[in-house]
Amino acid sequence: MKYVFLMSIAINLTYRVSLLYVINSIDQVFKLSITSTPVKPLDWAEVKITFRPNVVGQSYTEYYLVDDTAGNTYRLTVTGKCFGPDVILNKKILEFRIWKNVSEQRKNVVKIVNKSKVDAIYQWFLPNGGQGYFQISTGNCGVIHAFESITTSIVFSGISLGVYTAEIVFLVLNQEPIYLNVIAWVVLPGSPMYNIKDHTIQKNWKRKSRSAHLMENSLSCLCDIPQASVFERYLDFGKGSVIDLTLNISQTLCVTNHEMGDGCIQWFPDPDNVFIIDPISCVIPSNESRLFTIRYRPKENNEVYGYLLCGDYQYNKYDVDSDQFNVPKIKHTWFRIPCIGNTWPPCTEWNAEWDCPTEVVLPPTVPARTTFTNFMLSNKLEIPMYFKLEAPYNTNFVAMPMCGIVQGRGWQIITVALEPKAFGEYVENWDIIINKELKARISFVGNAETSHVELMSHGYNPGTHAMYEFPPTITGATNYCTAYMHNHTRMEIHLRVLTNVPWLGADDNGTLVIPPREIVRYHWWFFPRQADKVYETTVTCSCVCLINGKPVGEPTEIFINITGFSELPDLRVLPKTLNLHDAVVGESRTFPITLYNFGSCFFTSKLYPVIDGMGDDFSGDKFNIDCCVNSLKPSSHCEVNVTVTAGGAGSRQIDIKYTVVYRNEFNEVEEIQPIRKSICIIWYDGIYPTIKVKRSISVKCPVILSNHCVWNMINVEGLNKALEDCRPHKPLNADLYAPDLCVRSTDVELILVLGCVYSVPVPFNFRREKICDCEMIEVQIGISTYEMRHACVHRPLVEMSPMSGIVTPETPVLLHLKLMYTSEGRNTLCFVMTMPNHRTLNIFIHINAHVNSKGVLSPVRRVLGDDEYMTVMDCGRVPINNLDPVIRALFREQAGNEI
Ligand SMILES: [Zn+2]
Incomplete structure (x- = not known):
């Protein structure tokens, strides 16, 4: 007995329990009852389940429905198995x-x-x-x-x-x-x-139940014809007399030989000589019958007599498989004929008290297969008890023994067989006559079933028993649909799927054993390999009942129509193309894209990017998809964030492609080979925030120089190239040349106008780098703190300001260069320029100051890398209408050689 509890959570509820799928009444071994009074909130309703199994080895399953007054329903599955002796x-x-x-x-x-x-x-x-x-x-x-x-x-x-x-x-x-x-x-x-x-002497039990052997003489519809048969099957001599032999009736037995050769019957005599058979043995020719007389000779008055008359029927059997083909083996078949009689005086009332079941349920079987069980008839009193079973007319059951004596306090185990000729339920009421007067009723219940499996179909198809439809599936992926199979019989059913299409699969390789009365989940598997195709087939399920693991009865066939559709995936993205333009190296840009399932299959896609580009190496570029695995129903969409991070400078193209992810029949995740088509293309240019000198201005210079002259003279092109080519952690050198002038006391001032190359602001920073060989000087900066400083004569030759700042697209920075021509000869100072992304530029500023002697010209324009240069003579002011200085050029062939 077991209990199940349900909790009511809201209002007072009344519960009810009912059996689902009432198939027959034979196996109703569970009894369920539920609290009948209303159940208060947070109180429990109790389901009490009683299990009274009646067939050893049988397993039971029943489905119940519990419902309440609020309209809730609960399904309750109850299973049990009955064990017996061994x-x-x-x-x-x-x-x-x-x-x-x-x-x-x-x-x-x-x-x-x-x-x-x-x-x-x-x-x-x-x-x-x-x-x-x-x-x-x-x-x-x-x-x-x-x-x-x-x-x-x-x-x-x-x-x-x-x-x-x-x-x-x-x-x-x-x-x-x-x-x-x-x-x-x-x-x-x-x-x-x-x-x-x-x-x-051992029987061939492989083909029939061992009980059939015991009842060989009693059964009427055996699968094969017996070697011999006997009629009657039991003998009741009734009341006899010890003195008057004429009151003792005699009965006749008839033995028929069904074999091709002679047979011989040998009866075993009753050692008490109460039941005397004549003849005791006899040879019976093929297909003939012989009669035997049994005389009843009771010895004492007021007594009951019972005897199990046994006959050993023998015949020669030639073993075809043996070498000694002509040497017969003697085969024995046994007949057991219960005989009873009494010598009770007339008008005697014999007390009897007995115990036997009122209902005997036989194990399940199929038509034309005999099923057996047994029950016990026990005698509760000391005196022997005489019993006789009375079968209804045209019975389908047989019992063995049909009559006999149960000794005082003893019992008789009676074997019952059902011989179902056809499908159906068999219920018969038999009488047990006890001591001739008393009567008890006993129900024999059994049924014969065919392998009946019911499927819960997806729809109605008149040509088949059931139909199933796979959900539309991506070609190459695997999908399934679930079938619920209900075994309606009391036996296990072995089910085998017969199909010849390669695109269809089934659980457990298409074989399944369904326990009695159970509903099992079963999967059909779909393996479409061809796109845009409607798949359709009719499979045959062959079902056969199993008893003790062996097939019995006629197999039945279930025809199932299965259809499916397959197509290639069609995932689309909005926008289809996207140009992000400049993407600063190291900075992430996140934006959403919309995925849309344009096909008719539900599927799961996995996005992946393919990056290509030119310029710097793009392996450092990152493309991150927030959620690259997405399941989309047909015609539905979702938004996915993607993030681009340029890792170097250059133009890039990212193709977004995808694969289809699915679970296979082993519940493992698999990917379909990548779909080659790109569904989204994203372009961008990786850039470093870059400064460019846009203009150069001569503010204060003894020689009047046009901006164009300054630009060329001081090598702005070289600086701009270095600014553009500079890469992280790879410092570049750039040279700037101050105009060559004579030694002088006043400074020269130039301005470089710094602008942005891209529309991205660029912070920058300069610091001096000492490159001359002069000693550092210790400078006191506090009471007792000193610092080593670069404070030699070279340091003031170039002043630069500002030393740091931000160049933005809107506001350029004017970089002032103040140059001193106080030190004769060529001097070089270094400024280290730091820009974002760890880029540094070493800017060397060269100043060449000549001896200031009258008539000697100072060079203002040089050919880079060539000492043979043209000089421009300082020859005074020029007329206002001529911006270029009036110059006299002199080519120096040798140092100091003047023309
Ligand atoms: Zn120095």
């Missing part, structure tokens, strides 16, 4: 070998072992105490406890020469019967023993 005998054959007066082995031991954790009721079916030549030493019925083993000895009492065989049946309640074959030889000393291999 009792075995440690031997299958017993042999007794008697050499008369030499060695007589008359006792054999067999062990009953209970391998299960439940107690089991058992009964020896033959021989009963004192009957036959083989006797069970201990009681013929009892209880074997869990994991117990009981030793039983079997004694052989035959005297006359010959072979004695018997088949002892060991019955265990709720278990298949166990057979113990016994064989005994009684021979004179010196005679050879019979060969046990000449007898086939």
Whole structure:
């Protein structure tokens, strides 16, 4: 018994539980009840589940629906399995070998072992105490406890020469019967023993249940024709008399040989001589019948008699597989005919008290396959009890034994078989007649089923049992749809999918075992490889019931229509192209793009960029997609942020491409080969914030110079090139030449107008770098702090201002250069210019001051790198209308050689 609890959270609710899928009433082993009174908020409703299984080895599943007054429904699945005893005998054959007066082995031991954790009721079916030549030493019925083993000895009492065989049946309640074959030889000393291999005493149980063997004589619709059959199947002699033999009725048995050769029946005589069969043995020719008379000779008054008349039917069987084809083997078939009778005086009322179930449920089966179970009829009183089963007309069930005596405080295990001729439920009410007067009713319930699996279909297709449709799928990807398969039978069903299309797959390679009554989830797999195609097929599911893992009954076929559609992915991006123009190196630019699924499949894409460009190496450029994996339904879109970070200067093109990501049938993520087409192109130019000298101005100079002259004279082009070519961590050198002039006391002032190359402001910074060989000078800067300074004669030759600043597109910076011509000869000073991105420029400013002697000209324009230069003579003011100075040129061939 188990409990399930539901909590009500809002209002007072009343609950109800009901069974889903009512298929038949046979397996309703669960009983559910739910709190019937209204349940207050935060209180629990209790579902009580009782499990009363009735068939050993059977597993049960039921689906229930719990609903409440608020309209909520809950599905409750209840499963259970019924376990039973597992009792075995440690031997299958017993042999007794008697050499008369030499060695007589008359006792054999067999062990009953209970391998299960439940107690089991058992009964020896033959021989009963004192009957036959083989006797069970201990009681013929009892209880074997869990994991117990009981030793039983079997004694052989035959005297006359010959072979004695018997088949002892060991019955265990709720278990298949166990057979113990016994064989005994009684021979004179010196005679050879019979060969046990000449007898086939083990049955061919591969094809039928072991219970069928026990009931071989009782069943009417066996799968194959038996070797021989007997009629009647049980004999009730009623009331007899000890004195007046004419009151004792005699009955007749008819044995028919169904074989091609002769057969021989050997009956075992009743050692008490109450039931006398005549003839005791007889040869029956092929396809003929023989009659046997059984006379009833009770010995005592006021007594009940029961005897299990056993017949050993033998015939020769030629083993086709054997080398000795002509040497027959003797095959034995057993008949067991219960006989009962009494000598009760008229008007006697015999007390009886018994116990037996009111309903016996048989294990599941398929049409034309016999199913078995057993039940126990026990006698509660000390006096023996006489029972007889009465079958309704045209019954489908058989019971064995049909009549007999149950000893005081003993019991009889009765085997019941259902022989279903067709599909359906079989319910019959049988009567048990106890002591002729009393009657009890017992229901035999069973059913025969065909392999019935129901599928929850995606729609209706008149040509098939069910239809399924895959969601539209990207070609090359894998997809699935789920089928729910409901086994409607009480048996396991083995299902096999038959298909020949390569694009369809199914779970577990298309084979599945569905437990009784269960609903299982099953996946159909779709592997489309061709684009723009509608896939369609009809698969056949072959279903067959399984009992003990073996297929039984006729397979049924389910036709399933499966369709799918596949196309190539069509992911689009807005904007399709985008030009970001200048992108400052190291600075990120983030902007959104919109993805749009233009196809009809739901799919997951993974974006990736491909960068190409010219100029600096672009491997340092970064392109980051915020969320590169996106799942989009057809006709839906999403926005994704992308970030561009230039890593170097130059123009770049980024192509955004994508792959399709999907889960395969093993739940692993796979990617379809990249889709080559780019769906979005982004351009940008990586730049460094760069300064450019835009103009040069001569502010104060003894020679009047046009801006153009200054530009050329001081090498602005060289400086501009260095400013542009400068790269991080790679300092460049640039040379600036002050106009060559005579030594003089007043300074010369020039301005360089600094502007931006790109529309990006550029901060800059200058610092002096001492490159002359002069000593540093210690300068006191505090009371006791000193600093080493560059304060030699060279330092004041060039002053630059401002030493730092920001050049913006709107506001240029005027860089003032103040040059002193106080030191004769050529002097060079260095300024280190620092710009963003760790770029530095060493600017060397060269000043060449000549001796100031009258008539000597100072050069103002030089050819770079050439000492042979033209000089411009300082020859006074020029007329105002002529901006260029009036010059007389002199070419110096040699130093000091003047013309
Ligand atoms: Zn110096």
